[in-house]
Amino acid sequence: MLGTIIGDVAGSIYEVLEINERIKYKKNRSYEDRIKVLDKNVPLFTDENSVTDDSILTCAIYDAIKNGHCDYEKYLREYGLKEVHLGKDKYGRNPFGSGFIKWLEYKKEGDSYGNGAAMRVSPIGFCFDNLKDVIEQSRLATIPSHNQKDAIKSSEAVAVSIFLLRNGFSKETVKECIQKNYYDLNYDLKDLQKNYTFSSKASNSVPQALFVFFESNSFEDAIRKAISIGGDSDTIAAITGSLAESYYGIDENLKKQIKPYLKPYMYNLIKERYYTKNKIKS
Numbered sequence: 001m002l003g004t005i006i007g008d009v010a011g012s013i014y015e016v017l018e019i020n021e022r023i024k025y026k027k028n029r030s031y032e033d034r035i036k037v038l039d040k041n042v043p044l045f046t047d048e049n050s051v052t053d054d055s056i057l058t059c060a061i062y063d064a065i066k067n068g069h070c071d072y073e074k075y076l077r078e079y080g081l082k083e084v085h086l087g088k089d090k091y092g093r094n095p096f097g098s099g100f101i102k103w104l105e106y107k108k109e110g111d112s113y114g115n116g117a118a119m120r121v122s123p124i125g126f127c128f129d130n131l132k133d134v135i136e137q138s139r140l141a142t143i144p145s146h147n148q149k150d151a152i153k154s155s156e157a158v159a160v161s162i163f164l165l166r167n168g169f170s171k172e173t174v175k176e177c178i179q180k181n182y183y184d185l186n187y188d189l190k191d192l193q194k195n196y197t198f199s200s201k202a203s204n205s206v207p208q209a210l211f212v213f214f215e216s217n218s219f220e221d222a223i224r225k226a227i228s229i230g231g232d233s234d235t236i237a238a239i240t241g242s243l244a245e246s247y248y249g250i251d252e253n254l255k256k257q258i259k260p261y262l263k264p265y266m267y268n269l270i271k272e273r274y275y276t277k278n279k280i281k282s
């Protein structure tokens with residue numbers, strides 16, 4: 001969960017750069033520009049970064065599990081409407097995509113095939129203790145707003161990966177499981193860095209995010225590599241970050257660095273898990 005938030009915050013400014021480039025010049029950011037973030041001297045967190053919808057809705061799902069008897073729809077709507085009423089975010093954007101806002105306002109069916117459910121389901125991989133529950137709960141946390149086969153599959157792939165990784169399965173085994181049951185992951189990192197184009201479809205962003213995790217060698221490396229492929233950077237880094245947390249854990253230093261970016265309600269919700277001495281074990 002905190003890995004999701006770190007990825008979201010670190011990726012937030014890059015998503016804006018990707019979109020600006022696409023609108024202004026109708027092309028991707030250059031390969032050279034995208035891979036600058038691989039340099040460890042480039043800070044992941046600056047005054048320009050902030051939490052976005054990925055973090056907000058991840059907290060909604062965690063709160064639903066922790067305090068709301070897994071009533072995902074209720075918590076998604078409550079968290080969503082609260083943020084919509086706060087107005088535009090620091091990038092001058094609405095906090096959510098137009099389809100999700102219409103869903104919040106009961107003006108649209110929850111039938112998105114976007115990556116907006118996969119980006120929020122990490123708490124399910126961390127909080128449930130058997131695979132059957134993880135699969136079922138990821139479906140239940142997805143269908144209120146993303147009731148499409150591609151979106152349900154993407155959420156399940158993310159939650160199952162987290163569950164297996166935190167239970168000690170090797171990267172190789174989990175990758176095989178994902179390839180057998182969900183996506184072929186037949187990518188090349190350099191090719192993605194050069195040629196991947198922006199997409200918020202679950203089927204064209206979630207497998208890339210999973211792939212990047214399997215190419216990583218530390219939590220921070222996973223986040224940097226996720227951002228380096230461009231596209232929907234906050235969401236890709238959020239998803240990669242959620243797997244990276246379950247496999248590598250998160251350095252105390254990064255936990256400290258992300259803390260000022262957490263909204264007070266986010267900090268209060270996750271503090272006993274991440275910021276107290278007697279942490280809850282995942």
Ligand SMILES: [Mg+2]
Pocket residue numbers: 052053054234235
């Ligand atoms: Mg976002």
